[in-house]
Amino acid sequence: MIDKNTTIEELVNIKPSSVDFLRKKGIVCVKCGEPIWGTVFEVCKEKGFSDEEIENIIKELNNLP
Template identity: 50%
Template sequence: MKKISKNILIEDLVNLLPESVTYLMEKGIRCLRCGEPIWGTLEEAAVEKGFDDSQIDVFVEDLNEMLSKSDK
């Protein structure tokens, strides 16, 4: 089973778990803007929006939980 880390590229995250777009938008991280993806990692996108390491760890945990549910 694949696992999401803070170093996952946004493009890979969206391909792996399409519902991550909605989750991240609710957190204030817009993955898609005018049809163009944000380049870089989940961590880079979160830091750019002012999130700290502990908040990023929560995002990773939540996204991995979503991923495990989508595999069932």
């Protein structure tokens, strides 16, 4: 299960479809073919998402195929 402490590297390995999902939200999680560092929470916070928005993003990530 994906949570706020899931690293981007883990996320990309667990749910490859997350790359496109996050890109559409303005979050680039892969650069030069390699996942960026940090957790889902850290990356979302850097982009200015609120805690509530991050919770919703995590729920959506868990529902991705």
